[in-house]
Amino acid sequence: MAVLIYAEHDNQHLKPDTHKLVTAASQMGDELHVLVAGEGVDAIAKQAATIAGVSKVIVADNAAYAHQLAEPVSALVADLGKDYSHVLAAATTTGKNFMPRVAAMLDVAQISDIIRVDSADTFVRPIYAGNAIATVQSEDAIKVLTVRSAAFDAAAEGNSASIENSDVVKAMDISGFVGEELTESERPELTAADVIISGGRGMQNGENFALLEGIADKLGAAIGASRAAVDAGFVPNDMQVGQTGKIVAPQLYIAVGISGAIQHLAGMKDSKIIVAINKDEEAPIFQVADYGLVGDLFDILPQLEAAL
Amino acid sequence: MKILVPVKRAIDYNVKVRVKPDNSAVDLTNAKMAINPFCEIAVEEAVRLKEKGTASEVVVVSIGEKACQEQIRTALALGADRGLHIETSDSLDSLQVAKLLQKVVEEEAPQLVILGKQSIDSDNNQTGQMLAALTGMPQGTFASEVQVEEGSVAVTREIDGGLQTVKLSLPAVVTTDLRLNEPRYASLPNIMKAKRKPLDVKAAADYGVDLTSKVKTLKVEAPAQRQGGVKVADVAELVEKLKTEAKVI
Numbered sequence: 001m002a003v004l005i006y007a008e009h010d011n012q013h014l015k016p017d018t019h020k021l022v023t024a025a026s027q028m029g030d031e032l033h034v035l036v037a038g039e040g041v042d043a044i045a046k047q048a049a050t051i052a053g054v055s056k057v058i059v060a061d062n063a064a065y066a067h068q069l070a071e072p073v074s075a076l077v078a079d080l081g082k083d084y085s086h087v088l089a090a091a092t093t094t095g096k097n098f099m100p101r102v103a104a105m106l107d108v109a110q111i112s113d114i115i116r117v118d119s120a121d122t123f124v125r126p127i128y129a130g131n132a133i134a135t136v137q138s139e140d141a142i143k144v145l146t147v148r149s150a151a152f153d154a155a156a157e158g159n160s161a162s163i164e165n166s167d168v169v170k171a172m173d174i175s176g177f178v179g180e181e182l183t184e185s186e187r188p189e190l191t192a193a194d195v196i197i198s199g200g201r202g203m204q205n206g207e208n209f210a211l212l213e214g215i216a217d218k219l220g221a222a223i224g225a226s227r228a229a230v231d232a233g234f235v236p237n238d239m240q241v242g243q244t245g246k247i248v249a250p251q252l253y254i255a256v257g258i259s260g261a262i263q264h265l266a267g268m269k270d271s272k273i274i275v276a277i278n279k280d281e282e283a284p285i286f287q288v289a290d291y292g293l294v295g296d297l298f299d300i301l302p303q304l305e306a307a308l
Numbered sequence: 309m310k311i312l313v314p315v316k317r318a319i320d321y322n323v324k325v326r327v328k329p330d331n332s333a334v335d336l337t338n339a340k341m342a343i344n345p346f347c348e349i350a351v352e353e354a355v356r357l358k359e360k361g362t363a364s365e366v367v368v369v370s371i372g373e374k375a376c377q378e379q380i381r382t383a384l385a386l387g388a389d390r391g392l393h394i395e396t397s398d399s400l401d402s403l404q405v406a407k408l409l410q411k412v413v414e415e416e417a418p419q420l421v422i423l424g425k426q427s428i429d430s431d432n433n434q435t436g437q438m439l440a441a442l443t444g445m446p447q448g449t450f451a452s453e454v455q456v457e458e459g460s461v462a463v464t465r466e467i468d469g470g471l472q473t474v475k476l477s478l479p480a481v482v483t484t485d486l487r488l489n490e491p492r493y494a495s496l497p498n499i500m501k502a503k504r505k506p507l508d509v510k511a512a513a514d515y516g517v518d519l520t521s522k523v524k525t526l527k528v529e530a531p532a533q534r535q536g537g538v539k540v541a542d543v544a545e546l547v548e549k550l551k552t553e554a555k556v557i
């Protein structure tokens with residue numbers, strides 16, 4: 001059975017999600033193809049060809065895919081995907097955007113956000129913000145899946161799969177790209193970081209996030225936030241961790257001034273070690289924290305930075 | 309311009325669910341139910357577009373058991389004009405929901421369909437995109453801003469790296485993210501008024517859509533519980549434990 005994997009990239013770099021998708025895919029079939037769609041993606045395709053286990057990289061290099069808009073990309077993936085037993089994309093905002101279109105075009109269900117592969121047709125996924133874990137079996141001829149990358153290890157590199165160009169072009173005029181405001185940061189990406197320090201409503205304002213930055217610098221950490229901190233405008237939306245934001249599973253997660261609502265826990269409770277800093281000793285975040293420190297974050301954070 | 313808003317009845321977001329002892333499903337007995345929060349944001353956006361004079365009519369549709377008429381009434385109390393309940397006792401996949409909505413789109417011919425980005429029970433995040441594909445409409449998912457122009461709509465989307473704006477020709481599908489708006493509360497007079505607004509009921513079976521699902525749920529389990537940890541006295545102890553016990557720094 002051949003598996004088609006949609007490469008996650010930002011037109012510059014292949015994202016580590018792709019390596020994790022390959023691991024998930026290898027548990028479904030043994031012929032693994034990676035599709036790199038975008039514009040000017042030669043280097044990305046070459047990198048994808050180095051992932052162990054990949055037998056072929058298909059490149060769809062065309063202006064139509066430059067911004068990976070859902071309409072042309074889903075048409076491309078559905079067109080290629082009909083010859084595969086499984087089609088996979090990462091459960092990122094890119095994958096979540098176009099994959100359900102692919103499923104609908106192929107007239108099959110999509111199984112979202114899988115965290116485990118039990119067999120080629122049976123998958124495990126969290127529902128209800130991770131408060132229940134469902135095992136589902138699909139009878140569809142083509143399984144369309146999005147994968148929670150944090151749940152899979154990255155496949156190794158050291159391969160030289162063949163690279164093939166696809167001439168399928170699905171240009172469409174019903175949608176167009178207008179612009180982007182991307183957050184510039186020297187820090188690791190949230191979903192790839194080993195250490196994350198997140199601030200919540202308790203931070204009081206955006207300026208106070210500087211208190212987290214010093215610590216993040218020392219730990220090489222990414223900075224995250226709760227929904228409340230994003231809604232209040234302290235920090236941008238792409239920092240939201242949770243059920244409906246980013247799902248993370250770092251080695252160390254430090255929650256500062258975050259109460260621990262189920263929607264936030266859904267995004268971080270698979271972290272290896274959780275530290276909570278909160279002045280309310282009854283805050284639910286302490287129920288999942290390995291190490292809890294009760295106190296005022298404005299006293300604790302400067303001490304922590306100094307101690308590291 | 310007519311706007312169609314599909315709303316889903318879902319468990320209230322404050323309720324912590326439990327899995328049934330036989331591991332067949334989540335136990336919803338006596339659970340508090342509500343409009344899925346993202347659908348509430350969708351209703352609010354549609355109503356604001358009507359208040360601005362951009363939209364002329366807001367139609368809400370919900371697919372499910374009889375009880376989802378409560379959520380349609382709530383949407384009507386928030387300002388929608390009329391409701392459609394498509395009744396079924398089957399639990400449907402997003403694909404089947406999207407196929408039923410496709411029929412509704414054919415009948416109602418809305419210029420804009422605004423859905424939630426995600427149900428907080430299934431956590432699927434699929435229906436809007438599937439509906440867009442089935443009807444051939446463009447989509448603006450995870451919207452934090454929607455601007456209707458002549459014949460098109462500009463949608464600012466929350467993406468992993470920040471924000472992206474796309475322009476879609478109408479008719480189009482939009483799915484809502486948390487920052488799109490803050491839904492209002494229904495006032496008592498509006499709740500009373502909503503009782504008299506039209507609500508059509510149709511049977512899902514009458515739409516000629518195959519409602520059988522190809523995905524079987526084999527079991528539903530409780531997640532692994534984290535062991536509650538310890539409280540540390542001060543920063544020194546925390547750093548010490550992270551270094552020598554957890555070995556993560």
Ligand SMILES: Cc1cc2nc3c(=O)[nH]c(=O)nc-3n(C[C@H](O)[C@H](O)[C@H](O)COP(=O)(O)OP(=O)(O)OC[C@H]3O[C@@H](n4cnc5c(N)ncnc54)[C@H](O)[C@@H]3O)c2cc1C
Nearest residue numbers: 200201202226227228242243244245257258259264279297
């Ligand atoms: C549909 C939906 C989706 C959602 N998705 C998400 C999501 O993806 N991610 C998410 O995070 N939330 C999400 N939420 C919101 C969630 O329910 C909570 O409202 C949110 O997580 C609360 O954020 P918070 O913990 O920062 O704020 P609060 O709950 O207000 O907690 C603030 C905490 O800071 C502490 N504090 C205050 N001052 C100090 C101080 N000086 N020192 C130390 N501690 C202090 C307080 O004791 C308190 O515990 C969602 C909600 C809904 C309805």
Ligand SMILES: Nc1ncnc2c1ncn2[C@@H]1O[C@H](COP(=O)(O)O)[C@@H](O)[C@H]1O
Nearest residue numbers: 314315371423424426427432433434435
């Ligand atoms: N049974 C339903 N009835 C009406 N709308 C629905 C139904 N299920 C899903 N939707 C819509 O689709 C959105 C996304 O749902 P989902 O794809 O299930 O995560 C919801 O926020 C609703 O707007």
